[in-house]
Each structure stands twice: as C-alpha cells, then as structure tokens.
Amino acid sequence: MLNAEKRKTLLLLIPVILVLIGYVLYPSIETLLESFKKNGVFSLENYSDFFGEKSAANFEALWNSVYISLLSVLLSALIGIPLAYIFNRYDFPGRQFFSNIAIMPIVLPSLVGVMAFMYLYGEAGLVPNAIKDVLNLSEVPFSIGGITGILIVHAYTMYPYFYMTTSSALNNIDPSLEEAAYNLGSNKFKVFWKVTFPLLTPGLVAASLLVFMVSMASFSAPFLLAGGFRVLSLQIYFSKINGDLEMAATQSVILSVVSISFLLFMRWYQDRKDYRMASKGIGAHRSEVSNHILKWCMVSLGILAMIVLLLPHATLLILSLVPEGAWTWQTYPTAFSLENFILLFEDPNIWDPVRNSMVMALLACLGVFVFGIITSYALVKRKFIGKNLLDILVMIPWALPATVVGMNLILAFNEPSAFSFGKILVGTFWILPLAYFVRFIPLVVRSTTAVLEQMDDSIEEAAQNLGAKWFYTFRRVVIPIIMPGVLSGTLLAFVQAVGEFPTSVLLYTLDNRPISIEIMNQLRMFNIGQASAYGMIQVGLIAIVMFISYKFLGVKTENTL
Amino acid sequence: MSTVNLSAITKQFGDVTAVEELDILIKEGEFFTFLGPSGCGKTTTLRMIAGFYYPTKGKVTFNDKDMTTVPPEKRNTGMVFQNYALFPHMTVFENVAFGLKVRKITKSQTKKRVEDILKKVRLDQYMDRQVSQLSGGQQQRVALARALVIEPDILLLDEPLSNLDARLRDEMRNEILRLQRDYGITTIYVTHDQAEALTMSDRIAVFNMGKCQQVGTPTEIYNQPVNDFVAEFIGETNLIPIAFKEEKNNEKIYHCEQLDADIQVQATEVNIAEYNRNDQLLMSIRPESVQIDKASLTGENVFKGEVILVQFTGASVHTYIKLSSDAIIRATDLNEGPSTYLTNGSKVNVKLPADQIRVIPKARM
Numbered sequence: 035m036l037n038a039e040k041r042k043t044l045l046l047l048i049p050v051i052l053v054l055i056g057y058v059l060y061p062s063i064e065t066l067l068e069s070f071k072k073n074g075v076f077s078l079e080n081y082s083d084f085f086g087e088k089s090a091a092n093f094e095a096l097w098n099s100v101y102i103s104l105l106s107v108l109l110s111a112l113i114g115i116p117l118a119y120i121f122n123r124y125d126f127p128g129r130q131f132f133s134n135i136a137i138m139p140i141v142l143p144s145l146v147g148v149m150a151f152m153y154l155y156g157e158a159g160l161v162p163n164a165i166k167d168v169l170n171l172s173e174v175p176f177s178i179g180g181i182t183g184i185l186i187v188h189a190y191t192m193y194p195y196f197y198m199t200t201s202s203a204l205n206n207i208d209p210s211l212e213e214a215a216y217n218l219g220s221n222k223f224k225v226f227w228k229v230t231f232p233l234l235t236p237g238l239v240a241a242s243l244l245v246f247m248v249s250m251a252s253f254s255a256p257f258l259l260a261g262g263f264r265v266l267s268l269q270i271y272f273s274k275i276n277g278d279l280e281m282a283a284t285q286s287v288i289l290s291v292v293s294i295s296f297l298l299f300m301r302w303y304q305d306r307k308d309y310r311m312a313s314k315g316i317g318a319h320r321s322e323v324s325n326h327i328l329k330w331c332m333v334s335l336g337i338l339a340m341i342v343l344l345l346p347h348a349t350l351l352i353l354s355l356v357p358e359g360a361w362t363w364q365t366y367p368t369a370f371s372l373e374n375f376i377l378l379f380e381d382p383n384i385w386d387p388v389r390n391s392m393v394m395a396l397l398a399c400l401g402v403f404v405f406g407i408i409t410s411y412a413l414v415k416r417k418f419i420g421k422n423l424l425d426i427l428v429m430i431p432w433a434l435p436a437t438v439v440g441m442n443l444i445l446a447f448n449e450p451s452a453f454s455f456g457k458i459l460v461g462t463f464w465i466l467p468l469a470y471f472v473r474f475i476p477l478v479v480r481s482t483t484a485v486l487e488q489m490d491d492s493i494e495e496a497a498q499n500l501g502a503k504w505f506y507t508f509r510r511v512v513i514p515i516i517m518p519g520v521l522s523g524t525l526l527a528f529v530q531a532v533g534e535f536p537t538s539v540l541l542y543t544l545d546n547r548p549i550s551i552e553i554m555n556q557l558r559m560f561n562i563g564q565a566s567a568y569g570m571i572q573v574g575l576i577a578i579v580m581f582i583s584y585k586f587l588g589v590k591t592e593n594t595l
Numbered sequence: 596m597s598t599v600n601l602s603a604i605t606k607q608f609g610d611v612t613a614v615e616e617l618d619i620l621i622k623e624g625e626f627f628t629f630l631g632p633s634g635c636g637k638t639t640t641l642r643m644i645a646g647f648y649y650p651t652k653g654k655v656t657f658n659d660k661d662m663t664t665v666p667p668e669k670r671n672t673g674m675v676f677q678n679y680a681l682f683p684h685m686t687v688f689e690n691v692a693f694g695l696k697v698r699k700i701t702k703s704q705t706k707k708r709v710e711d712i713l714k715k716v717r718l719d720q721y722m723d724r725q726v727s728q729l730s731g732g733q734q735q736r737v738a739l740a741r742a743l744v745i746e747p748d749i750l751l752l753d754e755p756l757s758n759l760d761a762r763l764r765d766e767m768r769n770e771i772l773r774l775q776r777d778y779g780i781t782t783i784y785v786t787h788d789q790a791e792a793l794t795m796s797d798r799i800a801v802f803n804m805g806k807c808q809q810v811g812t813p814t815e816i817y818n819q820p821v822n823d824f825v826a827e828f829i830g831e832t833n834l835i836p837i838a839f840k841e842e843k844n845n846e847k848i849y850h851c852e853q854l855d856a857d858i859q860v861q862a863t864e865v866n867i868a869e870y871n872r873n874d875q876l877l878m879s880i881r882p883e884s885v886q887i888d889k890a891s892l893t894g895e896n897v898f899k900g901e902v903i904l905v906q907f908t909g910a911s912v913h914t915y916i917k918l919s920s921d922a923i924i925r926a927t928d929l930n931e932g933p934s935t936y937l938t939n940g941s942k943v944n945v946k947l948p949a950d951q952i953r954v955i956p957k958a959r960m
C-alpha cells in the first residue's frame with residue numbers, strides 16, 4: 035500500500051513533468067542550443083558578436099534595458115511609497131475612494147495603456163496640443179517619446195507594485211511599535227526613518243526586484259514609444275523579424291540570464307528570515323488631519339492623482355467613440371459616434387480578433403486550470419524527491435520575459451517534435467494558446483498553492499476514513515475547497531491572456547490574430563478609434579472578471595498582482 | 596464492532612522510532628484510552644489503526660482479520676480528529692451524510708439516519724447550517740455524528756476535547772460516554788489529560804517514549820503502577836529510593852538511605868511491583884496516604900519531620916514535610932477548617948503505612 039501511495043504520486047507527477055519538460059524546459063534548451071549555432075554549426079560567434087563591436091547595438095540595448103529598469107524602479111518607488119503612506123496613514127475626506135483609484139493602472143493591458151499615453155502626451159497628443167492652443171504657443175510645449183516616454187509609462191504601470199506592498203506592510207505594522215518610539219522621545223521624522231522604514235524594507239526590496247524584472251521584460255512601451263531607442267526585449271523581436279533566429283536566441287539567452295538571476299535572488303531574499311510582526315490583526319491607525327491647509331492639500335493631491343491616473347482610461351473611452359476618418363490631420367477629433375462598437379458586431383473582419391482572443395484565452399485557461407490544480411496538489415500534498423526542482427521549473431515561465439517565452443516556442447516548434455505530436459506548430463492556430471498557457475502557469479499554480487496550504491491534511495484523511503477513495507475525495511472534497519483560489523488565478527490568467535501582446539506579436543498568424551495584434555494593425559492604419567474600441571473591449575473584459583472575482587470569490591484586486 | 600489486536604508494532608520515521616514493540620489487545624465494546632505525555636506515540640499508534648500509517652514491523656488485526664496494510668477507506672473505522680476536520684464547503688447535513696453517500700446508501704435511508712444521529716447529538720435544528728457557523732462544541736458534535744453515522748467497527752478519537760474550554764469539555768465527556776454506551780462501540784481514545792483518562796476509560800494504556808508502560812483499569816493504573824514513570828504521570832506521588840534488605844513474616848524490609856532507616860512494606864502483589872534483581876527500586880506513596888500528626892503516632896514507618904510549606908488549594912491542603920536533609924514528603928488532607936492547618940516550622944510525626952506503600956522499579960529506558 036505504501037507503494038500504492040507512491041504510485042498515485044507518480045501518476046500525478048508524470049503529466050505534470052511531461053508538460054513542464056515539453057513546453058518549458060525543452061523550448062528553453064532549444065533556444066540555448068540555437069544561440070550556440072552560426073549558420074547551423076556550433077560556435078560562440080553569436081556571443082562574441084553580442085559583446086563585441088560587430089553589433090554594438092546589442093550591447094547598447096542591454097545597457098539601455100538595465101538602466102531604464104533601474105530608473106523605473108526609482109520612479110515607481112518615488113510615486114508609490116509616499117502615496118501609500120499618505121493614503122494609509124492620514125484620514126481626510128475621500129481617502130478610501132482615492133486609495134481605490136490608486137490601483138487603477140492594473141486594469142489597463144500594457145499595449146492599451148501605452149496607446150492611451152501616446153494619444154494623451156505624444157507629439158500629436160491631446161494634452162500638449164491643448165496647452166499649446168490655450169497658451170497660444172507656436173509649438174507643443176512638451177511631448178513624450180523615446181526614453182522619457184518609456185519611463186513615464188513604466189512609472190504609471192509599475193508604481194502599483196510599490197503602492198500595494200507599502201500599503202499592506204504599513205497595515206501590518208503594530209502601531210504600538212511606533213507609539214513606543216514616540217513614548218521614548220523620538221520625533222515624527224526619526225520614528226519614520228528608524229522604526230517604520232526598516233520594517234517596510236523587506237517588502238520594498240521585493241517590490242524593487244519585481245519592478246526591475248517587469249521592466250526588463252517590458253515590450254509594449256518600447257514597441258510603441260522607443261523610436262530609435264534600443265532595448266533588449268525589442269531587439270529580440272527585430273532579430274526575429276529579420277530572420278536572424280540565431281541572434282534572437284542569443285539575445286533571449288542573455289535576457290533570460292538576467293531575469294532568472296533576479297528570480298533566484300528574490301527567492302533567496304524571501305527565504306531569509308525577515309522581521310515578521312509578532313502581533314497580528316491590529317488595524318492601521320490613521321491620524322486625523324486637523325490642520326485645514328494640510329487637509330485640503332491632501333485632498334487636492336488625491337484629486338490630482340485621480341485625474342492623472344484616470345486620464346488614460348477616459349482618453350481611451352473618448353477615442354473609441356471617434357469614427358474612422360474623423361481625426362486625421364485635425365488637432366482634435368471632429369466627430370463622435372458608436373460606429374466602432376457597432377462595427378464590431380456587424381463586420382466579421384473586425385469581430386474575428388475579439389473572438390480569437392476569447393477562444394484562445396479560454397483554451398489556455400482550461401489548460402492552466404487543470405494543470406494548476408494537479409501541479410499544486412502534487413507540490414503541496416505529496417512527498418517526492420526533487421520537489422524543489424519542480425517548484426523552480428514551474429516558476430521559470432514567470433521569470434522569463436514574454437518575448438523570450440515566444441522565442442523559445444518558435445525555436446522549439448518550428449520543426450516537428452514529440453511534444454507537438456510530430457507537427458510543426460509555428461504558423462498554426464495552436465501555438466498562441468500554447469504560449470498563453472505557458473505564460474500563465476505560474477499565476478494559477480501560485481494562487482492554488484496558497485489555498486491548498488491553508489487546507490489541513492486531516493480534511494482529506496477524514497474523507498478517507500469515512501470510506502471515500504482517493505479520487506472521490508479529490509473530486510468532492512479537495513477541489514470544492516480550493517476552487518476559489520484556482521478560479522481567481524484562472525480568471526486573472528484569462529484577463530492577461532486577452533491583453534497579452536509580446537508573445538502574440540511573435541506568434542500570431544492571419545487567422546488567429548488576437549485583439550492586441552488588431553490594435554497594432556489599426557494603429558498602423560491610423561484608425562485610432564477602432565484601436566481604442568478594441569482597447570475598451572479588453573478593459574471591459576478585465577473589469578467584468580475583476581468584479582466577478584471580487585463579488586463571488588472574495589478576491590481583492592490588491593491580491594491579484 | 597471489533598476487537599483490535601496490535602502485535603509487536605514498531606513505527607519508524609527515518610531515524611525516529613515513534614512506537615516500539617507495542618502489544619495491545621482491545622476488547623469488543625471497550626472504552627480504551629491511550630495516555631501519555633506529548634510526543635510519546637499515541638497519535639502514531641491511532642493512525643496505524645486507522646490506516647494512515649503502516650507499521651514498519653508488526654501486525655494490526657481486527658477480529659482476527661489482518662488489517663496491517665488495508666487502506667484507510669476499507670477499514671470501517673470512524674475517526675474524530677483533534678481539529679474536527681469538518682468539510683468547510685458542506686452543511687452539517689452534508690458533512691454527516693458524506694460517509695453514507697460514499698457507501699451508496701439510498702437518499703431516504705441517508706436522510707433518516709443523519710436525522711437520527713443529529714438528534715442524538717442534539718444538533719437536529721442546525722442541520723442546514725454551514726459548519727463554519729457553529730461553535731466549537733457544536734462542531735465537535737458534528738464530527739462525532741459524522742464518525743458514528745457510518746456505524747463503524749471502531750471509533751477513534753484523537754484528543755477530541757483539547758480545543759474546548761473546561762466546562763464544555765466536561766459536558767462533551769459525558770456526551771461521548773453516553774453515545775459510546777448507547778452504541779456499545781469499541782472506542783479508542785487518545786489524551787494526555789489523566790483526569791479524563793481515569794474518569795472515562797474501561798482500560799488505559801500508558802505510553803512513554805514510544806513504549807507502552809502499562810495496560811490496566813483506571814484503579815489498577817493508579818493503585819498498582821508498574822514503575823516510577825506511571826506512578827508519577829498518573830496522579831501525585833512521593834518517590835524515595837530504597838534497597839531490598841530482608842523478608843520477614845508477611846513483610847519485606849527495605850533500607851532507605853535518605854532517611855537512614857528501614858521501611859516495612861506488606862509483601863502482597865498490591866504493594867510490591869514485579870522487578871528484577873538489578874533494578875533500582877523506589878517506594879511510592881500517594882500524598883493522601885501519608886499520615887501526619889503533631890502528637891506521637893504508633894506503628895511502623897514513623898518519622899519525625901518539620902513542616903516547610905503549607906499550600907491551600909480549596910478542597911484539600913498540601914503539607915510539605917522535611918524528613919531529612921534530602922527527603923521531602925508531601926501529604927494531602929481534606930480541608931477540615933483553619934484550626935487543622937499546620938504552620939511552617941512545626942515539628943510533626945509522619946507515618947507511611949505499610950499497606951499504602953508501593954515498591955516499584957525505575958522505568959527502563
């Protein structure tokens with residue numbers, strides 16, 4: 035019977051390991067091998083090219099990626115931390131409302147967000163032009179583009195990481211610690227730097243690493259805004275477009291090395307003992323702001339933040355109402371109508387991408403749903419050798435930049451392989467759902483693991499004791515209990531799959547082009563209205579999903595990052 | 596209903612031996628308790644009976660049927676877990692019906708049996724509640740009902756009362772006993788609370804460090820412990836090292852170094868435990884058997900001492916008396932009013948009655 039237990043574990047592990055090897059490990063290895071080939075023969079030439087003078091552009095791109103990421107961390111921290119501190123520590127009219135708004139950037143898929151920024155603050159953007167007209171200037175006073183553009187978009191989309199970690203850390207600090215410091219005679223300033231800040235550090239370090247990784251991988255912002263500016267994730271795309279797969283592989287390997295070392299560093303850092311609060315469950319205490327000037331300063335800050343944060347959403351909505359041809363050379367759009375939305379339902383050409391996106395996201399989600407449950411169950415409830423290794427393997431797709439995931443799949447499946455049942459997947463419908471599946475494995479596994487860890491082992495034993503076989507127990511007891519966690523992870527995966535751009539742009543075909551690709555196409559044709567309408571659809575889907583997970587699964591938006 | 600026979604059971608987790616060479620026979624319909632300090636292997640033994648662990652060595656039989664490696668779902672035992680392990684996504688009814696559903700009992704039968712058992716544990720009006728909306732005691736009763744409704748051959752309870760407050764604990768003790776007697780079901784109960792074990796059990800097995808020290812009825816365990824571990828773990832006792840000197844008439848004489856005196860003990864089975872030649876010996880005397888008096892006492896084993904501490908606990912009074920430089924003895928008397936309390940420093944006579952002393956060997960580790 036001991037053997038029966040082991041057999042069950044093995045039976046669970048076999049599909050998990052096959053999938054991970056086939057679609058995560060094998061593609062990565064294919065990329066690694068490819069990077070050591072020049073015209074089909076083994077050589078180190080790609081690497082010497084990368085770091086050598088022959089293609090200085092690559093090295094420049096790596097360097098740019100790193101320093102943009104560092105600056106993104108800095109900017110996001112400078113916005114996120116003070117905002118979190120003010121919204122969580124002071125009480126003033128509208129506080130709750132502002133703090134809800136503060137995380138709005140996460141409902142914008144990256145491509146859509148960048149697009150909104152482009153039409154808000156870009157060369158032909160609404161804000162610079164409005165200022166120009168109001169002040170009667172001859173030229174637009176400013177416009178974003180290139181590196182500033184990328185940085186501003188990064189700051190906007192990534193500051194929530196800092197905002198959320200700081201907020202939750204602040205709410206977990208036992209107020210009596212600070213009170214003790216005051217009691218011992220420290221002033222406010224000292225208390226912050228000597229007590230509060232050190233307690234926030236672990237969270238902040240984690241957020242910094244996360245933002246760094248995310249901006250290293252960032253694709254949409256440079257794609258739309260970079261101009262001549264080079265970053266590594268984009269270089270991979272260009273190499274691929276130019277047909278230099280070997281160079282694309284080399285670039286992928288280098289970007290992966292940076293990302294994975296950050297993942298390992300992060301694991302190490304989180305495993306280290308940090309100072310957890312001994313006391314729990316004490317709500318944050320907020321100081322009422324009694325000084326009137328200060329109070330209204332804070333309210334104004336809240337309002338200002340709200341406007342800046344919601345302007346992209348509003349712009350998107352307005353632009354989606356601009357029919358084709360109503361905003362070409364004019365400074366402002368000239369007409370508004372629901373035409374773009376109506377076309378969605380009338381013109382099959384326009385509806386197709388929406389359907390494609392939903393179908394492919396759904397397929398990927400079915401996959402991660404099943405795979406996530408099995409993998410998490412094996413990881414949490416079963417004993418076997420090499421568990422740590424499996425855990426790392428599961429997390430790899432999370433550390434890999436989307437562009438690299440895309441490249442890996444191209445290099446693995448542009449020829450028949452056992453894992454594609456002897457077919458070439460590149461250029462078919464199936465490659466994109468597969469890419470989404472791989473991308474979002476970690477998300478579902480993590481949310482499922484969290485609920486499974488909460489579930490006591492004795493629950494399963496109780497069912498067994500009452501006569502239920504393993505599979506019955508799994509179906510009737512385990513799955514219903516963990517369902518909320520699995521579903522919230524899966525729904526989030528769905529949302530992100532619908533908005534996914536980097537892998538889509540590498541792998542799409544004419545027949546399965548998803549919404550993101552169609553947005554790109556419409557932008558190329560300067561059909562801003564239709565592009566925005568697509569964007570609105572994505573935002574709408576995200577909003578619905580978040581509402582469902584909040585309402586029915588009790589998942590807070592904050593926990594979804 | 597079954598007998599349970601554990602023969603020469605050993606369970607190892609890696610290097611740790613959790614249970615060693617255990618032999619126990621539990622009779623049909625018996626209320627049998629595993630008692631012992633934390634980490635002594637009680638849960639491990641219970642789980643081997645339930646089938647969650649398989650013994651490294653030895654055999655588990657129910658009614659002469661070998662169950663050693665039968666999976667838990669085929670053993671027909673009903674287990675109540677320490678944390679209740681109720682299914683959080685089901686109602687009270689669904690929880691209790693789970694085992695019946697697995698056994699493919701018809702809907703109407705299930706409904707009837709669940710209703711009956713819920714009535715028995717006085718939870719019939721909570722049938723449709725979600726289990727998270729129940730109090731600790733109510734959850735406890737759902738767990739009990741869930742285990743009983745399948746009419747198990749053996750009922751297994753792992754410290755089922757340890758999460759409850761003192762009053763509820765008392766109430767649930769009676770409840771469990773009542774149900775056990777009603778169903779006449781063989782029951783194995785794990786606890787480290789000796790009062791619980793003594794009041795509830797037909798027989799008790801005392802564990803220490805993976806070994807069963809003694810099996811017996813509560814009175815046997817209390818009055819005739821087989822070694823110093825059992826004597827000390829169950830109730831309070833005074834332990835003083837002694838050595839055998841000689842046998843006279845119906846008495847054995849032991850020498851006590853600490854008191855520098857001889858001690859007479861009745862040479863009966865009740866007063867002298869089995870021991871080997873080279874065992875270290877101790878005498879154990881319960882505080883309530885020690886007689887103290889300011890006036891002189893007659894008879895055997897009378898010593899002079901000085902009162903060093905008097906503790907008042909309500910129903911009884913503990914008096915600590917120093918008999919010699921390294922022998923302190925404790926006496927417990929029922930509270931008979933302030934006039935009877937002794938004061939620190941007073942000289943008293945102490946008698947250790949020859950028929951109340953028990954000579955026991957030191958437990959072999």
Ligand SMILES: Nc1ncnc2c1ncn2[C@@H]1O[C@H](COP(=O)(O)OP(=O)(O)OP(=O)(O)O)[C@@H](O)[C@H]1O
Binds near residue numbers: 631
């Ligand atoms: N799964 C396991 N793996 C390794 N060691 C174990 C395992 N289960 C129990 N042990 C060890 O076996 C010994 C006996 O444990 P057991 O749980 O049976 O004690 P117990 O008598 O039930 O104690 P308690 O009263 O604290 O519940 C302990 O030393 C424990 O650490």
Ligand SMILES: [Mg+2]
Binds near residue numbers: 637638
């Ligand atoms: Mg235990």
